Amino acid sequence: MKIRFRFSPAACRELAPVLLAAVVALGVAGCTVGPDYRGAPDVAGVTSQTTYPHAPAGMDAHAPQAADWWHALGDSQLNALIETALADSPDIRVAQARVRQARAGLRGTQASALPKVNADAAMLRTRSPDLSALSGGAAGGGRGPLSLYIASFDASWEIDLFGGTRRAIEAASAEADAAQEDLADAHVQLAAEIAQTYVSLREQQSRLEHLRDAEKIEADMLDLTEQRRGRGVASELEVERLRTQLDGTRSQLAPVEAKITELLDDLAVLTGRGPGALDAELQPAKAMPAIPETIAIADPAALLKSRPDIRAAERRLASQNAQIGVHRADWFPKLSLLGSLGFSATDPGHLARKQNGTWLTLPRLQWNILDFGRVAASVEGAEAGRDEAQARYESVVLKALRDADVALSRYGHQRENVIVLRRRETSAEHAAELTRQRYRAGTATMLEWLDAERTRVLAQQDRISGDVGLVEDFVSLQKSLGLGWRRAE
DSSP: OOOOOOOOHHHHHHHHHHHHHHHHHHHHTTOOOSOOOOSSOOOTTOOTTOOOTTOOTTEESSSOOOSSGGGGGOOHHHHHHHHHHHHHOHHHHHHHHHHHHHHHHHHHHHHTTSOEEEEEEEEEEEEEOOHHHHTTSOOOOOEEEEEEEEEEEEEEEEEOSSSHHHHHHHHHHHHHHHHHHHHHHHHHHHHHHHHHHHHHHHHHHHHHHHHHHHHHHHHHHHHHHHHHHHTTSSOHHHHHHHHHHHHHHHHTHHHHHHHHHHHHHHHHHHTTOOTTTTHHHHOSOOOOOOOOSOEEOOOHHHHHHHOHHHHHHHHHHHHHHHHHHHHHGGGSOEEEEEEEEEEEESSGGGTTOGGGEEEEEEEEEEOOOOOTTHHHHHHHHHHHHHHHHHHHHHHHHHHHHHHHHHHHHHHHHHHHHHHHHHHHHHHHHHHHHHHHHHHHHTSSOHHHHHHHHHHHHHHHHHHHHHHHHHHHHHHHHHHHTTOSOOOOO
């Protein structure tokens, strides 16, 4: 069945004002109220010559940075944990869902700029009463039943005369970009958190090993001293001191073992698995990840482009700037074009006949001339929101530069501290061994041996903490540089 529309000259004359209004509307649609966004604003004190004033020597500010920075630590288990987390973590899926929500909102806003068309079809079946019977005549049974078939098409289109809809699309697009940057920032935060938790796990495992070694040595010392007491060459006081030292070492084992269990569960949850899922894989102790010899840090200008939280703040500033135009457009008239085309007939085969059709066109102009300052208040609120977003952007930039500079300073000082701690540990181990030999030969007292052994254990623990601190500072540095994110498809 084909439907053809034919309009008489009189109908065309009637449609002429509507068509003219549409042409005029399209001609002025290029007018967009509200301030145009000019890009990220300058931040006081931040220029192209800005540097990190506390960066240690040996940092390469021109080498390309590695996005997957954890590979530089040379630990395959850490690499696998981070890759798994970036793919399966619930936190990442939350950020991904927000990106989809923002994109759906953008598509909805874009669709609001297009015409809306509705189609309706109905069939009415009715029977009329016998009116002659009501006036005293003979009942004739009335008319009917009667069937009526109806089909209609309605269209409406609000012309975006002053760009309010275009500004709304601009704002929604910027919000979608900001959600994308939030997802990238979730990558950065998650990768750093897993690396720090993993390093803490290896620290506690290493500490547990050293405590068990110290326990064995102190147990041997106690056994030897008890034998010497039996021969009358050691006192009861020496035995009690060694027993106290051994009990003190054993008392440290349980908290360390509990901490290891906690860290194993933390890693399992961070990677999207249940508690205990990584026990078999990560329970065996392993050496601490090694720090690379050289680290690329780029420069502050590159930092402003690499940190997702800075890019997210800039996109939200763009969105708030567009909102000003959305509200300013309410000051001006709104033009809508409405149209309706309908057909009705008692026979469906006659529905498309010309004499059964009706049509209606309605250009509609609305202008809220007197609103008692409501639009002005909304515009003022949007401008305040823009100023807040700009201040927030500047704050994020300054804090990012602060984070990077502090992380560089800590890393440099910790690197020097680790060198000192390793020398101290070597000296303490050598002194403890010499004192043990002298004690066995009877030229040193038990107290001297005990003090040397205690110094050795403390030096080992300090060196472990120093190594852990260095790796943690490396991770914090990568996090402060905004590395570890991936562009989602």
